Amino acid sequence: MTWSTRRSLKGLIGTLAATIALSMSFSPAYANDAQGSGSGVPLSTEVPASNPVTDPVVDPVTDPVTDPVVDPATEPVLGSETPMTMSAPEVVVLTPKLFISRSASAFKAIRSAAPFTSKNAFKTKKYAKWYANNVGKAKYKWSPTQFKCLTTLWEKESHWNFQSRSTGHKFLGIPQMYRGNLTKMKINVDFYMANPEIQIQIGVKYIKGKYGTPCKALKHFKSHRWY
Numbered sequence: 001m002t003w004s005t006r007r008s009l010k011g012l013i014g015t016l017a018a019t020i021a022l023s024m025s026f027s028p029a030y031a032n033d034a035q036g037s038g039s040g041v042p043l044s045t046e047v048p049a050s051n052p053v054t055d056p057v058v059d060p061v062t063d064p065v066t067d068p069v070v071d072p073a074t075e076p077v078l079g080s081e082t083p084m085t086m087s088a089p090e091v092v093v094l095t096p097k098l099f100i101s102r103s104a105s106a107f108k109a110i111r112s113a114a115p116f117t118s119k120n121a122f123k124t125k126k127y128a129k130w131y132a133n134n135v136g137k138a139k140y141k142w143s144p145t146q147f148k149c150l151t152t153l154w155e156k157e158s159h160w161n162f163q164s165r166s167t168g169h170k171f172l173g174i175p176q177m178y179r180g181n182l183t184k185m186k187i188n189v190d191f192y193m194a195n196p197e198i199q200i201q202i203g204v205k206y207i208k209g210k211y212g213t214p215c216k217a218l219k220h221f222k223s224h225r226w227y
Helices: 003-025 096-100 104-113 125-140 144-158 179-184 189-194 196-210 214-224
Strands: none
Touching (some): 096 125, 125 144, 125 196, 144 196, 144 214, 189 196
16 A cells, blocks of 8 residues: 555545534433533433422322212202201191180181181181181080171171171170170170170170070070170
């Protein structure tokens, strides 16, 4: 090999070595970091494996923090309305004892259970007759005939108007009871005039005590114009 040939071969090897070095400087394995730290430390292209201690694997389906277990029996459902429990209205049973009582509560209970739809039905003649019939049967076992006599008697006295007053206000209410007798019985006149039930209670007691029956009281009224 001649000297010139050796020199050409040496230059070719040097050129090849420079080319290899230049290509390696642009390889990702030898590139500097993005911030240009210039450290020259090769960056790894592999994704680092997860650390079981610092990065625990969480299953979103069963994770108790993100998806707590809800017991439908004890946990309210979001967006649902709590149903309201309403108590049933009290049912009043009309018993003979109610028709004997003179208490305001008994009068109120009877009015609520009476077979009339109007709120102020207790002020009507129809209610007064219905109540009187029940009182007569409950207290004295009066027959329909006796009730018919009572109906006629009080129709003549007051037309079954519980607000009825005679001239001078001496005789009051459906049975036209004498005011002086109400005072003797310690009956409050205002309470008496506001409640047809108490008027009927006192009226039938007066008839029972003085005449025995409504028919006998009516007979006396027809001959004397009073009873």
